[in-house]
Amino acid sequence: xxxxxxxxxxxxxxxxxxxxxxxxxxxxxxxxxxxxxxxxxxxxxxxxxxxxxxxxxxxxxxxxxxxxxxxxxxxxxxxxxxxxxxxxxxxxxxxxxxxxxxxxxxxxxxxxxxxxxxxxxxxxxxxxxxxxxxxxxxxxxxxxxxxxxxxxxxxxxxxxxxxxxxxxxxxxxxxxxxxxxxxxxxxxxxxxxxxxxxxxxxxxxxxxxxxxxxxxxxxxxxxxxxxxxxxxxxxxxxxxxxxxxxxxxxxxxxxxxxxxxxxxxxxxxxxxxxxxxxxxxxxxxxxxxxxxxxxxxxxxxxxxxxxxxxxxxxxxxxxxxxxxxxxxxxxxxxxxxxxxxxxxxxxxxxxxxxxx
Amino acid sequence: xxxxxxxxxxxxxxxxxxxxxxxxxxxxxxxxxxxxxxxxxxxxxxxxxxxxxxxxxxxxxxxxxxxxxxxxxxxxxxxxxxxxxxxxxxxxxxxxxxxxxxxxxxxxxxxxxxxxxxxxxxxxxxxxxxxxxxxxxxxxxxxxxxxxxxxxxxxxxxxxxxxxxxxxxxxxxxxxxxxxxxxxxxxxxxxxxxxxxxxxxxxxxxxxxxxxxxxxxxxxxxxxxxxxxxxxxxxxxxxxxxxxxxxxxxxxxxxxxxxxxxxxxxxxxxxxxxxxxxxxxxxxxxxxxxxxxxxxxxxxxxxxxxxxxxxxxxxxxxxxxxxxxxxxxxxxxxxxxxxxxxxxxxxxxxxxxxxxxxxxx
Amino acid sequence: xxxxxxxxxxxxxxxxxxxxxxxxxxxxxxxxxxxxxxxxxxxxxxxxxxxxxxxxxxxxxxxxxxxxxxxxxxxxxxxxxxxxxxxxxxxxxxxxxxxxxxxxxxxxxxxxxxxxxxxxxxxxxxxxxxxxxxxxxxxxxx
Numbered sequence: 030x031x032x033x034x035x036x037x038x039x040x041x042x043x044x045x046x047x048x049x050x051x052x053x054x055x056x057x058x059x060x061x062x063x064x065x066x067x068x069x070x071x072x073x074x075x076x077x078x079x080x081x082x083x084x085x086x087x088x089x090x091x092x093x094x095x096x097x098x099x100x101x102x103x104x105x106x107x108x109x110x111x112x113x114x115x116x117x118x119x120x121x122x123x124x125x126x127x128x129x130x131x132x133x134x135x136x137x138x139x140x141x142x143x144x145x146x147x148x149x150x151x152x153x154x155x156x157x158x159x160x161x162x163x164x165x166x167x168x169x170x171x172x173x174x175x176x177x178x179x180x181x182x183x184x185x186x187x188x189x190x191x192x193x194x195x196x197x198x199x200x201x202x203x204x205x206x207x208x209x210x211x212x213x214x215x216x217x218x219x220x221x222x223x224x225x226x227x228x229x230x231x232x233x234x235x236x237x238x239x240x241x242x243x244x245x246x247x248x249x250x251x252x253x254x255x256x257x258x259x260x261x262x263x264x265x266x267x268x269x270x271x272x273x274x275x276x277x278x279x280x281x282x283x284x285x286x287x288x289x290x291x292x293x294x295x296x297x298x299x300x301x302x303x304x305x306x307x308x309x310x311x312x313x314x315x316x317x318x319x320x321x322x323x324x325x326x327x328x329x330x331x332x333x334x335x336x337x338x339x340x341x342x343x344x345x346x347x348x349x350x351x352x353x354x355x356x357x358x359x360x361x362x363x364x365x366x367x368x369x370x371x372x373x374x375x376x377x378x379x380x381x382x383x384x385x
Numbered sequence: 386x387x388x389x390x391x392x393x394x395x396x397x398x399x400x401x402x403x404x405x406x407x408x409x410x411x412x413x414x415x416x417x418x419x420x421x422x423x424x425x426x427x428x429x430x431x432x433x434x435x436x437x438x439x440x441x442x443x444x445x446x447x448x449x450x451x452x453x454x455x456x457x458x459x460x461x462x463x464x465x466x467x468x469x470x471x472x473x474x475x476x477x478x479x480x481x482x483x484x485x486x487x488x489x490x491x492x493x494x495x496x497x498x499x500x501x502x503x504x505x506x507x508x509x510x511x512x513x514x515x516x517x518x519x520x521x522x523x524x525x526x527x528x529x530x531x532x533x534x535x536x537x538x539x540x541x542x543x544x545x546x547x548x549x550x551x552x553x554x555x556x557x558x559x560x561x562x563x564x565x566x567x568x569x570x571x572x573x574x575x576x577x578x579x580x581x582x583x584x585x586x587x588x589x590x591x592x593x594x595x596x597x598x599x600x601x602x603x604x605x606x607x608x609x610x611x612x613x614x615x616x617x618x619x620x621x622x623x624x625x626x627x628x629x630x631x632x633x634x635x636x637x638x639x640x641x642x643x644x645x646x647x648x649x650x651x652x653x654x655x656x657x658x659x660x661x662x663x664x665x666x667x668x669x670x671x672x673x674x675x676x677x678x679x680x681x682x683x684x685x686x687x688x689x690x691x692x693x694x695x696x697x698x699x700x701x702x703x704x705x706x707x708x709x710x711x712x713x714x715x716x717x718x719x720x721x722x723x724x725x726x727x728x729x730x731x732x733x734x735x736x737x738x739x740x741x742x743x744x745x746x
Numbered sequence: 747x748x749x750x751x752x753x754x755x756x757x758x759x760x761x762x763x764x765x766x767x768x769x770x771x772x773x774x775x776x777x778x779x780x781x782x783x784x785x786x787x788x789x790x791x792x793x794x795x796x797x798x799x800x801x802x803x804x805x806x807x808x809x810x811x812x813x814x815x816x817x818x819x820x821x822x823x824x825x826x827x828x829x830x831x832x833x834x835x836x837x838x839x840x841x842x843x844x845x846x847x848x849x850x851x852x853x854x855x856x857x858x859x860x861x862x863x864x865x866x867x868x869x870x871x872x873x874x875x876x877x878x879x880x881x882x883x884x885x886x887x888x
Contacts, residue, residue, distance in 0.1 A: 086510035182391050186413065186727070257504060258574055264504060267731050269398060348574050349504025352413065352728045423861035430846075431870055591786045591810060594835030607810055680806075680817075682789075693792050693804075704871075708790040708806075716838035745861060 032148050059151045063140055071289045072102045078341050085345035112278035117180055120275065124178035128171040129276065129283035135167035136290035143297045144219040146307050146325035157218040161298060162206055168287060169195040172262070172272050179275040187271030190352060191255065191262035197359035198252040204367035205242040205249070208374035209235055209302045222306035230312035236303040238377055241370045243303045245363055250295045252359070254288070257344035261352055292337060300332035388416065395424045401498060402741030404715065415730055418722040420715045425745040433705035438464055438538070439669035446532040448707060449743045451494055454487040455685040457536045459692045463681045467674040467696065470539045470667065475659045477615055479545050480536060482652035485645040486551070489558065490519040491686040492638045495738050499635065500569060502735035503578050508569060515561055522550045538672065540664030551653055555646050562642060570636065579632035583721060583733030586629060594713040597688025599737055602637040603629045609684040621648050631736035673698055687711050687738050711743040765817040772820045773827040773853070776805060780832060785809045785816055788833040793843045795873045796821070801847050805829070828853035846871040
C-alpha cells in the first residue's frame with residue numbers, strides 16, 4: 030500500500046499539485062473505485078448466474094438486451110431504479126427505510142478488507158480476518174429489521190429463520206477460520222496468502238492440509254448467504270420472498286445487490302483462505318513488473334468465480350433443506366467436526382514446527 | 386407463545402392456483418388449517434342444466450386443465466351408456482392411448498411442480514421438456530394443446546396419425562425417467578424432506594375418500610382402470626407402494642409414468658395393425674337421453690372421477706354432478722397438516738397433487 | 747350380501763333398481779351399512795332438486811373388498827342428518843350441498859358456504875333459483 034501511496038504522490042508532484050490534496054484523495058479514490066467496481070461485478074455476477082442457470086435447465090438464459098444478453102442486468106437495475114417505492118401501511122417507516130441502507134455498508138467494508146494483490150488492500154490491518162468475520166455477520170441485523178418493520182408475517186418468519194440460521198452457521202465458520210489462522214500464524218489476509226506460497230504452487234495451499242475445514246467453510250458460507258439449499262429465509266414456495274417481500278424498487282435492489290455482493294466477498298475470502306488468494310497456481314507468476322499485480326488480481330478473481338460457479342451448480346441441483354434439519358446439521362455435524370479440525374491443525378502445525 | 390394466523394394464498398407461489406389456507410401457527414408449527422376454496426368456481430354443474438349435451442362437451446375439458454381427456458371421456462361414456470352406443474375397438478385403443486399420454490403429461494407436470502415446492506428449480510424444466518413432446522402431439526392430432534375436445538359421442542373427432550411421434554415420446558421417456566430417478570429419488574435432501582412426512586394411513590385415506598395414486602401409495606390396491614371396460618384387453622399392474630408418506634407418493638407417480646407408457650405401447654401396437662376407423666356417430670344436435678339416472682366413473686390422474694346425469698328426456702340434463710378427486714384431497718388438508726411445520730406443510734400439500742379448477746368446478 | 751338382517755332392523759327401506767331408498771335415520775343406516783357390510787368409502791353425495799318433493803340426496807357407497815357399489819338415497823326438505831362423523835369426506839360434500847342446495851346438515855360443525863361468498867343470497871342449483879342481474883354485481887357493493 031505504501032508503495033502505491035508514494036507512486037501516487039510522485040505522480041501528483043509531477044503536475045505541481047500539493048501533497049495535501051494527494052493525502053486526502055488517496056483515501057477517497059479507493060472508496061469510489063470499490064463502489065463502482067462492486068456494482069459492475071454484481072451486475073456481471075447476476076448475469077453469470079442467470080446464464081448458468083439457463084444452461085443447467087436447458088434454456089438460453091437472458092439473450093435479448095444487448096449482444097448475447099449482456100445488458101440484461103443493466104436494464105433490470107435501471108427498471109428497479111425507476112420503480113415506485115411502496116411502504117406498506119402499518120410498517121415502521123423509519124426502520125423500514127433504514128434496513129436497506131444498513132445492509133449495504135458491511136458488504137463494502139468486507140470487500141475493502143480483501144487483498145486483491147500483494148500490494149493492494151484498501152484497508153490493511155494486522156487483524157484483517159477478524160474484522161471480516163465480525164462485519165460479515167452484520168447483514169443479519171438489517172434483515173431482522175426489514176422483517177420486523179415490514180408488518181408482514183411472511184417477512185417476519187423469514188427474518189426469524191435467517192437469524193437462527195446465521196447463529197448456527199457462524200460458529201463453524203469461526204472455528205474453521207481459527208484453524209487457518211493457526212496454520213498461517215497470522216490474522217492478516219495478505220500474510221495468510223503469502224504463507225501459502227511455495228515453489229510447488231498448488232501444493233502449498235491450505236486446501237490440502239485443511240481440506241475438512243474447506244468443506245465446512247464452503248457449506249457454512251452457502252448457509253450464511255441464504256443460497257440454495259439453505260435458502261429458507263427467502264424460500265419462494267413457502268414465504269413468497271421472505272424478508273424482502275414488501276420491498277420494491279431501489280430498496281429491493283439494495284437487498285438484491287448486497288446479497289450478490291456478499292456472495293462475491295465470501296467467495297473471495299474462501300479463495301484467500303484456502304486457495305492461495307492472489308498466488309499463481311504454477312508457483313511463479315507468468316508476467317513481470319507492474320503487470321504482476323494485475324495477474325495476481327486475475328488469479329484471485331478466477332478462483333472466486335470458480336467457487337461461485339460451484340455454488341450456482343449446487344443451486345441448480347439440490348432442493349431446499351427442512352428448517353429443523355438445517356439447524357441440526359450445523360449444531361450436530363458441522364460444529365464438532367470444525368472443532369476437531371482445529372485440533373488437527375494445531376497438531377499438524379506443532380509437528381511441522383518441530384521439523385523446521 | 387402467541388398464535389399467529391397466517392393466510393396462505395389465494396395468491397401464493399406454491400398453492401398451484403387459488404387455494405387459500407387459513408393456518409394457525411405457533412412458531413412454525415401448524416395448529417389448525419382451514420382450506421377456503423371457490424376462487425375458481427365457474428358453475429360447471431349449473432351451466433350443464435341450460436346447455437345441450439353437445440354444447441356442454443367442450444367445457445368439460447376445463448374441469449381439469451391438465452387432464453382434460455379424462456373428463457371428456459367421462460362425459461362421452463355416460464352419454465354412450467344412456468344411448469346404448471357401442472364404440473369400436475379402434476376407437477377404444479385411440480382413447481386409451483390419448484388418456485394414458487395425458488396421464489403421463491399430468492404426472493410429469495406434478496413432478497416438476499412438487500420439486501419446485503421443495504425448492505429445486507431444475508427438474509421443473511426437465512419435466513416440461515418431456516411434457517412438451519406430448520402436448521405437441523396432442524396439438525398435431527386434436528388441434529389443441531390442452532383443452533383438446535377430441536372425443537365425441539360414439540367415437541373420436543378424427544382418425545389418428547403420425548404414430549411414430551408417440552414412439553418417439555416413449556423412447557424419450559424410457560431414457561429420461563431414469564435420469565429423474567438419479568437426480569431426485571435418492572437425493573439425501575429430497576429424502577429428508579419427504580421420507581416419513583405427511584403420513585396418510587390407508588384407513589384415513591379411505592375414510593376421507595382419497596383415491597388414485599395417493600391411496601395406492603398408502604398401500605391399498607384400488608385402481609378403477611381394472612374394472613373399466615375401456616381398458617379391457619390391456620395388460621398393466623397398478624403401482625402399489627407401502628410407504629404411506631410423501632416420498633412414496635412421488636415414487637408411485639414416477640412408476641405410474643412407466644406403467645402408463647407400457648399401456649400406450651400396447652395401444653400403439655394395436656393401432657399400427659388396425660385399418661379404417663369405424664365409428665358409431667349420431668347426430669349430436671338432437672341428443673336426448675332417455676329418462677333415468679346414469680352414472681359412470683374413470684380413474685383420472687388424481688384419483689376417481691365420476692359423472693352422474695339425471696335426465697328427464699329433455700335436450701338438457703335435469704341434473705349433472707361431477708365427482709372430482711382433488712375436492713377430497715383439499716378436505717383432507719384440514720387433518721393432515723395439523724402438527725406439521727410450515728416447511729413440511731408445503732411439501733405435504735404438494736404431494737397430494739391438488740389442482741384447483743377440479744376442486745371448484 | 748345378506749340383506750335379510752338389514753331389512754329386519756330397517757323396515758322402511760325400499761329398493762328401487764340398484765338404489766336403496768331410506769325414509770328416515772340416514773346416518774344410522776349408513777353407519778350400519780358401513781360397519782356390517784364393509785362399505786368403507788363414501789365416494790360422494792349427489793343432491794338432486796326434485797322441486798315439490800324436496801331434495802334427493804344420493805350417497806354413493808363403495809365396498810373396497812368386493813368392489814361393490816351401493817346407492818343409498820333419501821328425500822329431505824332443507825334439513826338433513828349429517829354423516830360427517832362417519833365419513834370425513836362427507837364434510838366437504840355437505841358443505842357443497844349446503845351452499846348449492848340450501849340443505850342444512852345437523853351434526854356437521856363446519857357447515858358454511860363453500861364456493862359462494864358468505865353474503866350470497868339463494869342457492870344456485872335449486873330449480874327455483876332466479877338469477878338477478880343486480881346480484882351478479884355483488885363485488886361492487888362491498
